[in-house]
Amino acid sequence: MRKWVSLALAATLAACIGGGDSNPAPKVSVSSSDHRPAKELFGPVAVPSSQNPESFGSYSKGCLAGAVALPENGPTWQAMRLSRNRNWGQPVLVDFLEDLSRKAAAQPGWNGLYIGDMSQPRGGPMSSGHASHQIGLDADIWMLPATRLDLSRAERESLSSISMRRAAGAYVNDSWTRQHHEILKAAASDPRVARIFVFPGAKVQMCKDEKGDKSWLRKIRPWWGHHYHFHVRLNCPRGDKTCVDQAPPPPGDGCADAQEWVNNILNPPPPDPTAKPAKPKPPVTLASLPAQCSAVLSSR
Ligand SMILES: [Zn+2]
Numbered sequence: 001m002r003k004w005v006s007l008a009l010a011a012t013l014a015a016c017i018g019g020g021d022s023n024p025a026p027k028v029s030v031s032s033s034d035h036r037p038a039k040e041l042f043g044p045v046a047v048p049s050s051q052n053p054e055s056f057g058s059y060s061k062g063c064l065a066g067a068v069a070l071p072e073n074g075p076t077w078q079a080m081r082l083s084r085n086r087n088w089g090q091p092v093l094v095d096f097l098e099d100l101s102r103k104a105a106a107q108p109g110w111n112g113l114y115i116g117d118m119s120q121p122r123g124g125p126m127s128s129g130h131a132s133h134q135i136g137l138d139a140d141i142w143m144l145p146a147t148r149l150d151l152s153r154a155e156r157e158s159l160s161s162i163s164m165r166r167a168a169g170a171y172v173n174d175s176w177t178r179q180h181h182e183i184l185k186a187a188a189s190d191p192r193v194a195r196i197f198v199f200p201g202a203k204v205q206m207c208k209d210e211k212g213d214k215s216w217l218r219k220i221r222p223w224w225g226h227h228y229h230f231h232v233r234l235n236c237p238r239g240d241k242t243c244v245d246q247a248p249p250p251p252g253d254g255c256a257d258a259q260e261w262v263n264n265i266l267n268p269p270p271p272d273p274t275a276k277p278a279k280p281k282p283p284v285t286l287a288s289l290p291a292q293c294s295a296v297l298s299s300r
Contacts, residue, residue: 034294037283041297042124046085049122049299053090055135055243056290059233062244063293064123064136070094076112077101078149080142080156086117086126089136092237093118096192097139100232101146103186107179109145114161116140116229122296125284135243137234141187143180143227165227169199170265181206187232188216195249197223197231200261207255217253222261242292 034041048067056062067088072079077097079087101113119136120126132138142161151159164180166173184206188196200222207217223231236243250257286294 034286036285037125038286038289038293039125039127039283041286042120042122043127045120045122045297047121048088049296051296051299053136053237054292055090055123055137055236055240056292056296057135057242058244059132059135059138059246061284061289062123062135063289063296064088064090064119064134065292065296065299067119067121067123067136068094070097070115070118073149074098074101074112076105076146076149077115078112078146078151078156079115080159081116082153082156084117086120086133087115088121088123089118089139090234090237092192093137093139093234096190096232096234097141100141100183100187100190104146104179104183107182109147109177110179110183111149112146113183114142114144114146116142116161124289124293124297132233137236137243139232140229141232142229143175145179161228163227165199165201167201168265169201169224169227170262171201172205176202176205178209181209184220184230185210185216187230188219192234193219193232194235194246195219195221195233197221197226197233199223199225199227200258200265202227202230203258204255204262207253207258214253214255217255218249218251220254221249222254222258242290 042063049065051065053066053068055064068091070079070087070089072082072087097115104110105112117129117133118139119133123134123136125134143164144161162175164172164176184196184198187193196219198220203220203222206220207214210217236245
């Protein structure tokens with residue numbers, strides 16, 4: 001069944017490319033001719049491409065060749081929501097998650113980490129849930145302490161994480177612990193990590209609680225949502241020239257900016273009467289992704 005899906009997709013793509021031409025080398029690339037939403041093309045592919053690991057494009061507009069899987073079970077982690085088939089990434093992401101889960105397991109009350117969405121087998125846009133996670137360098141990590149590491153597949157579908165926020169994200173709630181602080185600190189202190197997204201109240205709490213060096217807080221970026229999980233984004237792997245890094249966070253620990261965000265949650269500024277409603281973005285097409293992404297899709 002899995003094989004059939006990817007073969008059928010390859011056949012569809014080949015049909016689009018070849019147009020009946022007997023020459024196997026496509027004259028028209030998929031990227032310039034295919035205007036279907038890319039999520040419809042990447043979503044159904046069940047297996048990674050048999051290419052070397054390489055990210056093409058940026059976190060929110062790209063794809064992933066040669067992905068590797070985070071094993072569904074490990075000594076200090078479990079991958080969650082296996083039905084989504086999103087436990088794929090660059091090798092460096094898998095290594096990072098395994099390393100961080102070992103550090104989490106050293107925290108009182110934690111035996112490791114529950115790992116949420118990473119990327120699809122070939123990266124690319126997803127049918128639900130994320131604008132980013134497209135190049136195998138993003139991962140969502142549950143805030144729920146991983147106590148049991150023998151969850152069944154069914155339990156990994158039904159179990160929910162827990163929210164850490166109150167007052168619409170201005171503050172942490174009683175579920176937030178020093179262990180969360182230490183795990184996020186360990187993640188942010190890792191040189192492989194570019195940024196971590198978490199709700200503003202958590203950042204402000206960590207700014208208050210950190211009595212030592214605060215430089216790691218620079219990578220902790222306040223963002224909407226992100227109170228059931230935090231989102232870790234890695235830097236492009238060294239030497240991966242087709243991977244597009246994001247500009248680094250502004251200098252400094254960012255604590256004042258996070259406090260300002262919190263102040264705006266508590267006392268929202270009046271709406272700007274001249275603001276125009278945001279236009280919904282058109283879906284990302286294969287044509288708008290890096291050209292290599294059509295080869296990633298059609299590769300074995
Ligand atoms: Zn995420």
